[in-house]
Amino acid sequence: MSMQHHMKxxxxxxxxxxxxxxxxxLALHFFSMDQPAAEVDSVFTExxxxxxxxxxxxxxxxxxxxxxxxxxxASIRANxxxxxxxxxQLARIDFIQGDxxxxxxxxxxxxxxxxxxxxxxxxxxxxxxxxxxxxLNREQDFRLAEKHFLxxxxxxPDSQWARVDLSWIYFSLRDFPSMIxxxxxxxxxxxxNPWVLNMYGLALLNTGQTAEAVEHLTRANELVGGVTxxxxxxxxxxxxxxxxxxxxxxxxxxxxxNLELAQKRLQESGDNSENDV
Numbered sequence: 001m002s003m004q005h006h007m008k009x010x011x012x013x014x015x016x017x018x019x020x021x022x023x024x025x026l027a028l029h030f031f032s033m034d035q036p037a038a039e040v041d042s043v044f045t046e047x048x049x050x051x052x053x054x055x056x057x058x059x060x061x062x063x064x065x066x067x068x069x070x071x072x073x074a075s076i077r078a079n080x081x082x083x084x085x086x087x088x089q090l091a092r093i094d095f096i097q098g099d100x101x102x103x104x105x106x107x108x109x110x111x112x113x114x115x116x117x118x119x120x121x122x123x124x125x126x127x128x129x130x131x132x133x134x135x136l137n138r139e140q141d142f143r144l145a146e147k148h149f150l151x152x153x154x155x156x157p158d159s160q161w162a163r164v165d166l167s168w169i170y171f172s173l174r175d176f177p178s179m180i181x182x183x184x185x186x187x188x189x190x191x192x193n194p195w196v197l198n199m200y201g202l203a204l205l206n207t208g209q210t211a212e213a214v215e216h217l218t219r220a221n222e223l224v225g226g227v228t229x230x231x232x233x234x235x236x237x238x239x240x241x242x243x244x245x246x247x248x249x250x251x252x253x254x255x256x257x258n259l260e261l262a263q264k265r266l267q268e269s270g271d272n273s274e275n276d277v
Contacts (some may be wrong), residue, residue, distance in 0.1 A: 050075035051083045059090060060233060068091050084114045088190045091124060092238055100132040122152040123162060130169055131161050144185050145169050160186040160196055161235070167199045169207075179203035195235070196225040201262065217259040222268045 044053060054071035057064040072090040075082060087110035094103035107125055110118065123150035133141030149166040153159065163182050170178040182201045183196060190196040201216035230243035238249065 012049040024081065025116075028249050029142075033178070050078065051086055054086070054089065058093070058238070063240050063242075065093055065097065065240075080109070081113050084117050087113065088121060088124070091128075092137065095124065095128055095131070100128050100135070103128045105116070116155075119152065119155045122148040122155070123165075126152065126165065126169075127160075130172075133169075134216050139173070142173055144168055146173075156188065160190050160193060164195050166198050167203065171202060173207075176203050192223060193217075194220040194227065194255060195253075197223065198258060201257060205265065210262060210269055213262045214259070214266050216254065217262050221255050221259045224252050227251065240244055 001269050006228035011037060025194070037097065043056070050071045054068045054075060057068035057071065059130065069090065072086050072093070075086045076090070082088075087106050091103045091106035091110065094100070094106060101126075107121060110121055116122070126145045129141045129148065132138070139229050145168050146166065149162055149169065152162050156162065163186055166182050167179040170176070170276065179199065183200050183203065187196065187200060197220035201213045204210075204216060205213035225253040227248055231246050232248045233239065233241060233250060239247065
């Protein structure tokens with residue numbers, strides 16, 4: 001299962017940006033390490049490890065974050081270095097549930113024990129710092145998010161998702177030329193990707209290229225209508241399947257709002273030009 005991008009969020013600021021990495025609902029439910037014993041699923045055998053049970057419940061088919069957390073925690077307690085993914089997966093659950101401090105703690109433990117054996121650790125650091133920055137309006141966290149996304153791109157430079165997510169960081173910092181620069185390497189090959197086109201359109205809109213922005217956002221709006229709930233779920237692994245339909249609807253709404261704003265600005269610029277004649 002891909003772990004490069006996990007969640008999605010609609011961020012509203014002057015214009016609407018789609019951040020490709022949040023949960024549809026970031027429920028601020030903070031779970032302690034002392035979880036009650038989970039009910040044992042009948043598919044397990046005596047030889048099924050706690051980590052395997054956790055993975056079972058973190059899958060879209062058997063999605064249950066409380067049980068997944070319980071078993072990842074049990075696996076860690078039994079042996080903190082038994083599996084190179086247990087800390088990482090626990091951090092992902094923290095992130096989905098909005099506990100950014102715990103997510104950072106578990107990512108730090110992951111790095112302490114395994115370094116960058118799981119390269120996606122930098123991607124997830126980027127997500128956590130990006131969301132904490134958005135929540136607390138802290139530039140230093142946006143910069144930490146930028147640092148980790150860039151580090152991940154050293155490992156996977158062709159990742160369009162990392163570039164889209166990093167473009168959201170630049171959007172939040174109002175660094176619109178950097179949005180274009182970070183998206184450009186994958187732009188030519190992603191002409192049918194509404195996520196890329198949406199962010200590229202927003203970058204153009206905020207660098208004064210309004211007509212071009214309308215063109216790109218129009219195309220994004222056409223394409224987003226064909227995005228299915230399953231495709232949305234594939235883009236955001238880790239989210240509850242029950243939220244996929246809502247996620248698609250919010251994505252479509254955000255792209256539509258961006259297009260409406262770009263069209264309004266284009267019309268206003270035309271009106272102003274006529275008044276100047």
